[in-house]
Every structure is written in structure tokens, then in C-alpha cells.
Amino acid sequence: MYSKELLEQIFIVENTRESRFNRKIPSLSGEKKNFLLETFHPDFKASAFRTLRVGVNRGDGTVHEIADLLEAFSIFDYRDIDFEIPEAETDVLVLGGGGAGITAALFAESAGAKVVLATKLRLGNSNTIMALGGMQASVGEEDSPVKHFTDTVVAGQFKGKKELVKVMVSDGPQIVKWLMDLGVNFDRDEKGNLLTKMAGGSSVARILSIGDYTGLNIVKILKDEIRNRENIDIFEFSPVVELTTSEFGECNGAVIFDLERKQFFLIKAKAVILATGGSGRLHIQGFQTSNNFGATGDAIVLAYRAGAKLEGLDSFQYHPTGIVYPDHMVGVLVTEAIRSLGAHLVNSKGKRFINELETRDVVSAAMIKECEEGRGIVAPSGRVGVWLDTPVITEKRGKGFLREKFPALYRMFRRIKIDIENQPLLVYPTLHYQNGGILIDEKGETTVKNLFVAGEAAGGIHGRNRLMGNSLLDIFVFGRRAGLSAARRKFNEPGKQTLNHVDKYYKELKNLRITTVAKTPRIFQEFIVVK
Amino acid sequence: MPDKKYVTIFLEGRRIRVPEGYTVIEALWDTGHDIKRGVGCLSGLCGACAVAYLEPGGKRVKFGLGCQTIVKEKMDITVMPFFPSRMAKYDISNMEKPIDKLLEIYPELNMCKSCGFCSVACPEWINVSKVMSYLKDGRYEEATEMMFDCILCGLCASRCPRGIAPQIISLFVQRAIEKDRPVPENLRNRLKEIEDLKDEEIWGNILKMDEKSLKDFCEKVRKESD
Ligand SMILES: Cc1cc2nc3c(=O)[nH]c(=O)nc-3n(C[C@H](O)[C@H](O)[C@H](O)COP(=O)(O)OP(=O)(O)OC[C@H]3O[C@@H](n4cnc5c(N)ncnc54)[C@H](O)[C@@H]3O)c2cc1C
Ligand code: SF4
Ligand code: SF4
Ligand code: FES
Numbered sequence A: 001m002y003s004k005e006l007l008e009q010i011f012i013v014e015n016t017r018e019s020r021f022n023r024k025i026p027s028l029s030g031e032k033k034n035f036l037l038e039t040f041h042p043d044f045k046a047s048a049f050r051t052l053r054v055g056v057n058r059g060d061g062t063v064h065e066i067a068d069l070l071e072a073f074s075i076f077d078y079r080d081i082d083f084e085i086p087e088a089e090t091d092v093l094v095l096g097g098g099g100a101g102i103t104a105a106l107f108a109e110s111a112g113a114k115v116v117l118a119t120k121l122r123l124g125n126s127n128t129i130m131a132l133g134g135m136q137a138s139v140g141e142e143d144s145p146v147k148h149f150t151d152t153v154v155a156g157q158f159k160g161k162k163e164l165v166k167v168m169v170s171d172g173p174q175i176v177k178w179l180m181d182l183g184v185n186f187d188r189d190e191k192g193n194l195l196t197k198m199a200g201g202s203s204v205a206r207i208l209s210i211g212d213y214t215g216l217n218i219v220k221i222l223k224d225e226i227r228n229r230e231n232i233d234i235f236e237f238s239p240v241v242e243l244t245t246s247e248f249g250e251c252n253g254a255v256i257f258d259l260e261r262k263q264f265f266l267i268k269a270k271a272v273i274l275a276t277g278g279s280g281r282l283h284i285q286g287f288q289t290s291n292n293f294g295a296t297g298d299a300i301v302l303a304y305r306a307g308a309k310l311e312g313l314d315s316f317q318y319h320p321t322g323i324v325y326p327d328h329m330v331g332v333l334v335t336e337a338i339r340s341l342g343a344h345l346v347n348s349k350g351k352r353f354i355n356e357l358e359t360r361d362v363v364s365a366a367m368i369k370e371c372e373e374g375r376g377i378v379a380p381s382g383r384v385g386v387w388l389d390t391p392v393i394t395e396k397r398g399k400g401f402l403r404e405k406f407p408a409l410y411r412m413f414r415r416i417k418i419d420i421e422n423q424p425l426l427v428y429p430t431l432h433y434q435n436g437g438i439l440i441d442e443k444g445e446t447t448v449k450n451l452f453v454a455g456e457a458a459g460g461i462h463g464r465n466r467l468m469g470n471s472l473l474d475i476f477v478f479g480r481r482a483g484l485s486a487a488r489r490k491f492n493e494p495g496k497q498t499l500n501h502v503d504k505y506y507k508e509l510k511n512l513r514i515t516t517v518a519k520t521p522r523i524f525q526e527f528i529v530v531k
Numbered sequence B: 001m002p003d004k005k006y007v008t009i010f011l012e013g014r015r016i017r018v019p020e021g022y023t024v025i026e027a028l029w030d031t032g033h034d035i036k037r038g039v040g041c042l043s044g045l046c047g048a049c050a051v052a053y054l055e056p057g058g059k060r061v062k063f064g065l066g067c068q069t070i071v072k073e074k075m076d077i078t079v080m081p082f083f084p085s086r087m088a089k090y091d092i093s094n095m096e097k098p099i100d101k102l103l104e105i106y107p108e109l110n111m112c113k114s115c116g117f118c119s120v121a122c123p124e125w126i127n128v129s130k131v132m133s134y135l136k137d138g139r140y141e142e143a144t145e146m147m148f149d150c151i152l153c154g155l156c157a158s159r160c161p162r163g164i165a166p167q168i169i170s171l172f173v174q175r176a177i178e179k180d181r182p183v184p185e186n187l188r189n190r191l192k193e194i195e196d197l198k199d200e201e202i203w204g205n206i207l208k209m210d211e212k213s214l215k216d217f218c219e220k221v222r223k224e225s226d
Helices: A004-020 A029-040 A065-069 A099-110 A146-153 A164-183 A214-226 A299-304 A360-372 A391-397 A401-405 A407-414 A470-486 A499-511 B024-030 B098-107 B107-111 B117-121 B129-137 B140-146 B153-158 B166-180 B185-195 B200-208 B211-224
Strands: A049-051 A061-063 A088-093 A115-118 A232-235 A240-245 A251-258 A261-272 A317-322 A344-345 A386-389 A425-434 A437-439 A451-453 B006-011 B014-019 B049-053 B061-063 B077-080
Touching: A004 A164, A004 A232, A004 A386, A004 A391, A004 B014, A029 A360, A029 B117, A049 A065, A061 A065, A065 A299, A088 A099, A088 A470, A099 A214, A099 A232, A099 A261, A099 A470, A115 A261, A115 B107, A146 A164, A146 B211, A164 A470, A164 B077, A164 B185, A164 B200, A214 B166, A240 A299, A261 A299, A261 A470, A261 B153, A299 A437, A299 A451, A299 A499, A317 A360, A360 A386, A360 A425, A391 A401, A391 A470, A401 A407, A407 B140, A451 A470, B014 B024, B014 B061, B024 B077, B049 B200, B077 B117, B077 B166, B098 B166, B129 B140, B129 B166, B140 B166, B153 B166
Parallel strands: A088 A115, A088 A261, A115 A232, A261 A451, B006 B077
Antiparallel strands: A049 A061, A240 A251, A251 A261, A317 A425, A344 A386, A386 A425, B006 B014, B049 B061, B049 B077
């Protein structure tokens, strides 16, 4: 239920709704877009960045939160671990049980490898299940992988690696087929064709979806499938806390922490796939986040200590529509599909200020501008936002439309007595996605031999901005590629497991007299309830 | 910031005071509980945080998601352990007509007495008991549609007096009926084109382009779709 003050503000939105109806807001020119981004997008806020002093990417700029993560010692003391006796040995070790991890495990197993999968929370509990809107794949008649390629590189401001984008879009239709063979039921049209929807920044309708619960419905099926595989062992509530390397610096396993017994255990493997997802819970630049509790960027720090090159960690995606009110839902995402269907973004004066279908970075920058220039709406918590006028959709498409098309969203607000069909939502950009990550090649391999990365933890694909729906595609495409390539290493001789790379990294830190209090990987953000 | 108001609740049997407006999860954190198992998305999507609670004057225990349930004065709350559910083994990729095997794989479906206990518990407001009747009647599409929003929290299974796990059975059905549908034409055509290496030449060119020509190329291709 909205507070009295907010209800008064909503009054303005209601009064201006009709007059906003038929006004078209033109798309911004390239020049204006750049100016808006440079002035208001968080990626351009110089004071939020600094230069890395250690490791492979020394000299590169990144946000303080990531630099703090990297320029730090481990929270753990590994001296008691006996590196001679791993608890388990396997061909492929997959770390992370989201979409990328499960896919990698399934393909590695299909290719004849023995697989162990260790994950932080319960299997499947990840950003992947939270993906609502859908997944891009060029299956439409008027579409093609080449078109998909152009949309992707343009959105990424030509900073994505062409080779990686190419394999992502070309493997797309095949991955859709694979998912469908497992029983994933993407929405279809009357003719039985796959239904494709439009998304901001895309030139043709290309989003495949399953109601408004796309990620969840895919993960449910992947989980059902993985439980049916003989050669995959799963460890839940077992986050990885360090990788291990051989005397040649090649990756050969990992140190895992058993959250229940509060003990370390060692797994030895011929190839390792890191798929631990993104870093929203680092709350970069103090932003609220849409990410799950476990998204603390662990992969980046572990891979970096092992010597892997990072790419593009100076760019993050702030999704325009994160909830601001009520407090317990701060940061939670309202799917972009709502804007695709015509909902308006409205400031405190009841005015629209941006074409809602611009790419996410541009829309977010425009919203931040409104709020910084005093045209935002202040929630009782002191947080500021603008209105997402959902009732516009009700006016256009009739009563019951939102309820039927977005049951999850409808229900979420119904629980707290807000009716999205008749009342707008207060929103502000929310930290959503890590555009960069650990650099991979087309096989999914990093610059460290036998260390593969798939999913949001990987870098090099999306450049400076990811298109809606490209992440779900990327996790399955590169999950598959990493799984298959890793399985081919099963005749490797992994050698003795060591933490030599960590010692070396520490030495570098000490030589620079970096003595931070920050300890990483974070595993769980110390949770402070601020209200 | 206005003065905080507090409510008194009973959390796992312990009487405590927490600020008004907290969810059950936040109340647990606020009072020093180190919970990892019962948290995930914090958005009502992952089903990790099932709770049971009794409201003052309430006649029966209610169920919900800890990250979505706001504590109220005198609420009596407990966190639900993850409930074991039987998952059958099968290899759906190699089954001819998997849906015909439903009762072989999940014979417990026929033990369901439509008592409705499961429906009462569902935080997604799914009429689980009706889903089960549909499954028994072979109305698979309708049942699947109703279960789209299931987040596998397992609360329904935890309430079933017959030890049935509706969410797991319906997952098999969801997969099985999809496998019976024909491959969509648009997908089939695209796969054929890719197999025939239709765009091979264009790809060759793209990979050779410098940034300037790539920009021009992209602009041209994207215009064509307008
Ligand atoms: C709310 C929301 C909506 C989204 N909507 C869309 C959408 O509509 N379309 C789209 O394409 N993309 C969307 N995205 C982005 C997309 O869902 C994610 O980027 C993608 O699913 C990431 O997949 P992943 O497998 O790499 O990581 P995740 O799915 O996050 O999985 C990572 C897994 O690793 C585990 N883990 C973390 N740390 C460790 C550790 N140290 N050791 C072991 N395990 C660990 C986590 O618990 C988790 O299970 C959305 C994201 C969010 C948050
Ligand atoms: S509780 Fe069990 S027996 Fe009762 S309707 Fe649900 S599934 Fe059937
Ligand atoms: S159907 Fe069962 S498992 Fe699914 S959301 Fe409802 S109670 Fe939870
Ligand atoms: S934490 Fe995921 S549903 Fe509550």
C-alpha cells in the first residue's frame, strides 16, 4: 500500500496520463545519447573508478568495489589443508549451479567426462531463475544470426569481441533446439512457431520466453535433468574459495568450503569451469541490485589470483526499472517487457522524459538525470525514483491484461496491496549485470590453461552494454562450449595441487605495501538491513 | 528519517522485537540468525525461504515466502526446512512417447485423493490439487499451464498426507508434452540455413572488418529491418 504522500504524487500521474497518451518521444541522436551517458551514467563517474595496481590487468581502470575485491587477501587461512589428499577427484569440476554451470555439467557428462558440481546455495538458486523477460535467439523468419550479431555489437558500443559474438549468435538456434529437446516449452504462436518478442535495442523481434518466468522454467528442467545423470556429483552449500594450480601454473582443482561443517575440502580435476555468475551484491557505487544473495563476484577474484586476464570490468549494467518502494523490495526488477508494451516513465511533474525503448544504459542515465535535477519522487525511506506508469498498458489493452501476462509481477505487488493495473510503480536504476568478466576464447577457456569460464562471470562478449535476453543465450552457448572443451581434457595429467599462484599474488600485494582490511572472496555480503 | 516503530513477534519460538515493515528474512538477520539455506533471490522467485506462521486470532497456520512476508504484531513464525520430494529417474531424451510412461514413473499420482491440502500451502496461489486432478484426467496442457509459476518451494509436498510431490510430477509432465510437440517451423528453417552455411561468406567478411567498416555494415543491416 502506498503512503499518503506517495498517493498524492500518484494523483499527478493520473491527471497527466491522458495527455501523455498520444505523444511520441523521438529517439535521441547519437550525440545527445553520448552526452547523456557521459554526464549521468555511473560508468562515466570518474570518482568511482581507480587503476588496478596488481595482477595481469595492472593499469586498467575499474570501480573501487572491484579493485577492493582484487587487491585483497583471502578471508581464509589454508595452512591446515593437506594438498596431498583431495576429497574427490574428477575429470571436470564445475563451480556454480546456475544456468551456465548446469549446462556445462550436462554437456561435459554427455561427452563422457566424470563431473563434480559445487555450488554456493541450493542447486539452481541463481540469477538465472530470476530472468523474467526472455532469451534472444534469431529464429524468426525476417531475422538472421547476422542481424542478431549487429544488434549485439552496436549495443555493446563495438567493444565486444567479434569472434565471441559470432559464436553466440550462430549457436543460438541450436541451443534453443537442445533446450526444447530437454522439454523446455517456449511460448508459441497460433501456427506453432516460436513466439518472438521485441526488446529495446533490437532491430527485430527476437525474444523467446516462457510466460514471465523464463529463467525459472528453464532451470527447473535443467535441474530435473541433472539429477537424472549418473556421472554428475553435486555438492550444495559448498562455495569455492580458491582455485588450485599445478607447478606449471595450470588450473587443476579448487578449495571448497563446506558451509554446514565449516570445513575446507579439496577437489582435484583435469579441467575446471567457473560459472559462479555476477557481482550485483557488491552494490557497486552504492546501487541497489536485482541480483540474488550469492552474486558476490567470487569468480573474478579467484581467477585473477590464478593469473587469468579480465576484460571490461569498468562497465556494468544498471537496469532502469528497479523497485524503490516498498523497502523490502528495493532493487527487485520490473521486467523490461513492461516498457516494451508501452508503459511510460514519468517524473514528479507528470512528464515523460525519454523514449522508454532506448537501450538500458540510456534510459537509466535519463532517470538518474531526472532525480539528480530534482524531478524525482521521494519515498518514505528517503530513496528517490520516478514512476513507471503501468496503468497506461491497462488503458491500451484492457483490464486483466497485466494480470494475465505478468502473473508473477502482479502477484508480487498484490501481496502488498498495490494493484499494478491501476497504480504506477516507483522505480530507479538497479545494478543488474556485470558486462565484463574473465576473458574467454571461443572454447570458453581463459588465459590460464584448463580454466574455463561460462556465464555472467565471463567477459568479452557484451562489450559496454548487454542487450536484453543475450545473457540467457550466452550462458547456455558458452556453458555448452566450456563443458565440451573441458571434457576433452580428461586425459590430462593434473599434477600436484598447489596454491603457488596465491603466494605469488600475495607477494605482489605486499611488495606494493597493500595491506587492505577487505578480505575476499566475499561469499556472502555481510548483510546490513538499512532502513 | 522518522522514528522507527517496532513490532513484537515470535520467531522460532523466541519472543523478539523488530522494526516494523521487516520481512521474516530481515527479522532473522536483524536478530543474528546466520541463515544461508533459507535465502536466495530475495525476490520471491527461488522458493528457498518457505515459512509457516500463525497470525494473532488466526484459525489456521499459513504458509508463505520469508522474503515476501512482512512480520506483523504477535505473529508466530517458523522457517520451514527443505522438504524431501521423490524424484524418479528417467532419461527423457531417449524416450519415445514419455507421457505414456507417466504412471510407470510416478505411480503415486493415482494415490492423490484431491484433498486440497497442497493448494492451501502454495505461496504462488496455484490450485495444486486441481493440477493433480487434471493430471489424472490426462488434461496435461492445462495442468502444465497452471504450474508455470511454480517455484519448487516444496510447500505443497510438505502438506500432502500421502507423501506425494505434485511439483515434481508436474515437471515430468511439462517436459514430456513438450517433447511430443512438433519442432516449430521457424526454428527448423533457421537450423537448416545454418547447416547449409548460408551466411558463411558474410561471416568471413565481418571477421575481417575494421571498426569503421563494421559500424557501416551494422548500420546498413539494422536499417533494412526497420
Ligand atoms: C532479476 C534478473 C532478471 C534477469 N532477466 C534476464 C532476462 O530476462 N534475460 C536475460 O538474458 N538475462 C536476464 N538476466 C541476467 C541473467 O539471468 C544472468 O546474467 C544469467 O542467468 C547468469 O547466469 P550464470 O549461470 O552465469 O550465473 P547465475 O545464474 O547467477 O549462477 C551462478 C551460480 O553460482 C553460485 N555461486 C556463486 N558464488 C559461488 C562460489 N564462490 N562457489 C560456488 N558457487 C557459487 C550461485 O549461487 C549461483 O547458483 C536477469 C538477471 C536478474 C538478476
Ligand atoms: S495434498 Fe496430496 S493427496 Fe491432497 S490433493 Fe494435494 S497431492 Fe493430492
Ligand atoms: S506448486 Fe508446490 S512447489 Fe510449486 S510453488 Fe506451489 S507449493 Fe511451491
Ligand atoms: S529468497 Fe527466493 S523466494 Fe524468498
